[in-house]
Amino acid sequence: MIAVSSTYFWSMLVFSMVHNTKEILFSDTPKFSDRMDNLTVTVGRDAILECVVESLSTYKVAWLRVDTQTILSIQTLVVTKNDRMEVTHTDYRVWRLHIRSVRQSDRGFYMCQINTDPMKNQIAYLDVVVPPDILDYPTSSDMVVHEGSNVTLQCAATGYPSPTITWRREDNHNIVISNTLTGKLKLLYKHFAPMVWIQNQLVGAFVGDRLSIECHVEAFPKSINYWSSENGNLLTQGDNYDTTLKEINYKTEMRLTINQVKEEHFGTYHCVSKNSLGATDGTIKVYKLPGKNWNNNYQTSVTASNNGLQHITGSTSNREGKNNCVPINPEPVVIFYCIVLCGILLSKSS
Secondary structure, three states: OOOOOHHHHHHHHHHHHHHHOOOOOHHHOOEEOOOOOOEEEEOOOOEEEEEEEEOOOOOOEEEEEOOOOEEEEEOOEEOOOOOOEEEEEEOOOEEEEEEOOOOHHHOEEEEEEEOOOOOEEEEEEEEEEEEEEEOOOOOOOOOOOOOOOOOOOOOOEEEEOOOOOOOOOOOOOOOEEEOOOOOOEEEOOOOEEEEEEOOOOEEEEOOOOEEEEEEEEEEEOOOEEEEEOOOOOEEOOOOOEEEEEEEEOOEEEEEEEEOOOOHHHOEEEEEEEEEOOEEEEEEEEEEEOOOOOOOOOEEEEEEEEOOEEEEEEEEOOOOOOOOOOOOOOOOHHHHHHHHHHHHHHHHHHO
């Protein structure tokens, strides 16, 4: 794999292009006409990431791996030593990065970049899921025991995201335990320390975004759940943060929302869960996304989901040169009441 500084490479390519081509009008400067979509595929399947470029002219398109800053391709030439990758295009407009037989190591952020000055880029997340599989060892096999003795059954499984293991009888009857003192049967409730699942441990955001991160907790007896910052400070409901808990039986969905991301909000967050049997925590790292400048009055909302990053866009003012700008329109009922009020004022003045 060839790991080259993308900034240096593109700087040299822009320098060469400027000295070997005629002046290009500003109106011909290439631009992205659509947002790149995040992609989720099953391990072993093929993945196709796609970006759409308008007015490419003599500029070049490259694909990069964000986390390693590795250049994957320039135009249709694949420069990384990976025979599973291929780049195709349709009329130099729609550019596609093909990855055959996707592996877990392919999971991450990918960038489609144009060597303009300054450079333009788009980023999408490729999530690779692995179907759950029960391991033969240390999962328990058939066992024969004497009545009244203790028995321990174990089940081990792999997969991504981490699979949830549940128990049931083969005949679908309730799992029961005999109470030797009363001779009655009761349901079997398993008490266990908290377990935490995080679907996205790495979340990117721009300054000014509204960002939500989630943790999923399972515990019995009921656990105490809260969020803390990297230095251990408790994060509570306030101007900067909104915290919500959604509880269903022994499962809890924890959500932390940063109303407006600032520089100091980038870092590591902990979701902590405790009950009488133990405590555990999960970590989510929030990092700053490069390559976009926002107006002061423009704000987006970003949530972490099974498909990586999902952007929900809103606006309080127009944003120059960007798509998905949603103007705020007055509600019809507001207009109606304004008309009525104006009529009353005019009648009184007359």
